[in-house]
Amino acid sequence: MAASANKLPETDAPIKLSADHVGMVFQRDGKTTQVLRDVNLQVAPGEFVCILGPSGCGKSTLLSTMAGFLSPSSGEVKIDGELVTGPSPRRIFVFQERGVFPWLTVEGNIAFGLFKLSRLERDRRIAYYVKLVGLEGFEKAYPSELSGGMKQRLEVARALAVNPDMLFLDEPFGALDSITRLTMRRELLRIWEAERNTIIFVTHDIDEAVQLADRVAVMSDRPATIQQIVTIDIPHPRDLSSPRYLELRNGIFDQLGLAHKV
């Protein structure tokens, strides 16, 4: 039913990011914990990949490694064919909404990464991204005056404003209520269709992964590795009650060893 090869289907397609045999071992109090084991993943430019796994399995560690905040104990991560040695404004990491700077206004937050640009260009980008994420009228508002969903959109806008090729999203909607979460997914897809950045999105929510991703990388328990990659071959907007959606979703449920009934 689903493509299980870790390689991209077309071998001559360009590769944006490739993780090769990535392993991660943490030393703490004299104990060594293996968090990641032989993780292999290739992502095409403009692709939306979800990394799905249970809480604490190491998927955030994998994302931090791909973004250059951690260096792997073994293996390597390459972006555009170059070894990743640190974070870069070309690829922005988005946290849950707690990452916005509370001492800056909406405008100030979006302008945060734009310090190298001319004033004119900066103002143009602020206006554009305020509109793109639907925060018009809140330009002068501080984060404490915004709802959780608005803060999350602000953080996405701040990330997009520097024109990154890649976005790393670490359970970005985890702190939102389930209704806001659904709207935010739709918003994110709309923005992604406009901007076409490569997105790697970490989540523990199976539905979220199947609704958003082109492909879902299912992680195992610790030491985590990618046990299967599922291609979601449903065009957007996705019908959440279509047989194909349910089939893919149930397949991943099975993969994670979960029952279908509560």
Place this chain on the structure above:
Amino acid sequence: MNSLAEPRKWEKYFWPVLASALFLALWHYSVIWSATKVFPSPLAVEKGMAQLAGKGLLWSYIADSLRRVALGFGAAVLVGVPVGLTLGWYPTANQIVNPVLQILRPISPIAWIPVAIILFGIGDTTAVFLIFLAAFFPIVVASVDGVSNVPSMFRRAARNFGLSPLQLLVKVVFPAALPQIIIGLRIALGIAWLVVVAAEMIAVDSGLGYLVIDARNSGKRYDLVVAAMLLIGVIGLVLDLCFRRLRNFKSVRWGFRNES
């Protein structure tokens, strides 16, 4: 009256004014009933204050005290905040300097008076130095804590956007630590105002602290002693209220949400 309800406008002023009036009445009648010859009544204090104000001494004393606090506290802010930011930024430096700071910190500025007089002689500089010492340590400690409490997520986001270390300090670490620094400044200003009185009793011949000791020594004018005490209290309150307003700036208000 529902305690959860917002107090009405007039209530906000009525009850404190009533309490103050009751306090004055209690004071007044205590003086009458106890038939004390030494302790002045509120009316005597008011007369004494008017007498001083008439001579022009009152305003110059207040101005002198405020000037000393402004100089000493200002110098403590200018030195203490950068020192605190640096120590918070370089944990190794903090580990080295911290024991010395922790030993100096609990020493009351009053204990420094003899040393200060040796260093600066009798005069303004000594008073300003003592106020500086009193304010310096709380400011340093608050700034160190402020920096070390900056969430790692903020630093990480700043690194991601390619900020240089200096930009990181100016654009992220300082604003993130600012609410805590402001709390430290407010505590330091309160202490500075306590210490100016002590310093003026010993080191100089003007100011509200000098007024307290001088009124007692030259003619046991307890009306003036109490007048000076009341002024010290009122001015201290006003300084604190002014400082509390700082937190209303929107760029720091996020850090005070859990405070009254």
